[in-house]
Amino acid sequence: MNQSQKHIDRKRLVILGGGISGMGAAMLGAQKGYDVFLSDGGDLGSAFAKALQKHSITYESGGHSMDKILDASLVVKSPGIPDTAAMILKIKSEGIEVISEIEFASRFTEENIIAVTGANGKTTVTSLIDHILNVAELDHTTGGNIGKSFAQQVFEGESENRLLEVSSFQLDGITSFKPHIAIILNITPDHLDRYDYKFENYVASKMRITMNQDENDYLIYNIDDIAITDAIEKLDIKAQLIPFSMERELKTGACLLDNNIHINTHNSVFTMPTEKLSIKGKHNTANAMAASTASKLLQIRKETIRQSLTSFEGVEHRLENVLKINKVQYINDSKATNVNATYYALDTMEQPTVWIVGGVDKGNNYSELYSLVNRNVKAIVCLGEDNSKIVEAFGNCVEQMVETSSMEDAVRVAYKLAQAGDNVLLSPACASFDLFKNYEDRGRQFKNAVRGL
Known part of the structure; x- marks a missing residue:
């Protein structure tokens, strides 16, 4: 029996990544009669580990056992793992099908x-x-x-x-x-x-x-x-x-x-x-x-x-009005993880705006924001480990630009820069992974910092 035939005849499902999609795929796979093994390269949360144990699903965390992974008849991978990852290329070279969780679910x-x-x-x-x-x-x-x-x-x-x-x-x-x-x-x-x-x-x-x-x-x-x-x-x-x-x-x-x-x-x-x-x-x-x-x-x-x-009341972290303090409106747009999303946010600002921006740049072209920054932004607060690209892009657009490395610091600086009638807008145009777990964590930290003013 050749390798690819072996994979067709057995129902051994390997899940790569123990996040929300991986957990769902693991439980559905077990329900549908697969022998399921979940492998997570990082730390598996205690709630996820308990759920896997409850459904008698075997798993590992903190690394990947390739011998167990290559014993799969089907692999469902986390969206966070790129197709170019060495592990994925090796799995595919063995004739094992690799699909996403939405594909796996749609088959049932x-x-x-x-x-x-x-x-x-x-x-x-x-x-x-x-x-x-x-x-x-x-x-x-x-x-x-x-x-x-x-x-x-x-x-x-x-x-x-x-x-x-x-x-x-x-x-x-x-x-x-x-x-x-x-x-x-x-x-x-x-x-x-x-x-x-x-x-x-x-x-x-x-x-x-x-x-x-x-x-x-x-x-x-x-x-x-x-x-x-x-x-x-x-x-x-x-x-x-x-x-x-x-x-x-x-x-x-x-x-x-x-x-x-x-x-x-x-x-x-x-x-x-x-x-x-x-x-x-x-x-x-x-x-x-x-x-x-x-x-x-x-x-x-x-x-x-x-x-x-x-x-309809809108979505958390998307142009979400947080509080008005001393006639300054604080707006949480943490979900704006790219330039286009921030374009929409800046375009809706009708008052002078202190803009909090920065994070992990994903190949951004900031030039399309110039006209909106010139029109609507009075000051920029940079929030990231490396703000050089933002400083270079907007240094000549505003009179005041301050670099910060924590949300509390960014909000305190914005508070000092803003005057009655202004907006303070968190719209990062970047991913959050340098200082935060995700955009939700970034947005909640912003709201907490505003409430702490």
């Missing part, structure tokens, strides 16, 4: 999948659709790149609809994952360090969301985004194309008409005044368009969609 469900991707806005759109589905009392689960993993959802039981936020890293590991409704919000340079610093590789990764769709499925996409429209022209997409636009009038799809969101699908029209949206800013109008279009395709009543769009 025929349910309706709504999947949202994009460089920016995907958490807001996923959360907004979730809110609409809750108001409509539609049977669904929500998760993926946020909240519960897809595998965890499938493990816990059936549901008519699976709403998922999906990242490019998750899409890289799919072969048959097939959403009924796929949404691509935008594609701007992000995570280029994982894609050989080639934007076209990142675009190709995002477009995988539609690769298995057929003519009964829908692709909702931003027709204003040149990267998306160019990709659509080159690809043989089978899904029904539903565009949305902030810039042009569309006969089919979603657009702006006389300050109203106007959506026409299947000869049925939905309208909603933009002034009644609970979340403000041009980018959020586009987000509302995408979420409303998906909800309309799910045949949710128009009045329910309108009601939901007026009552």
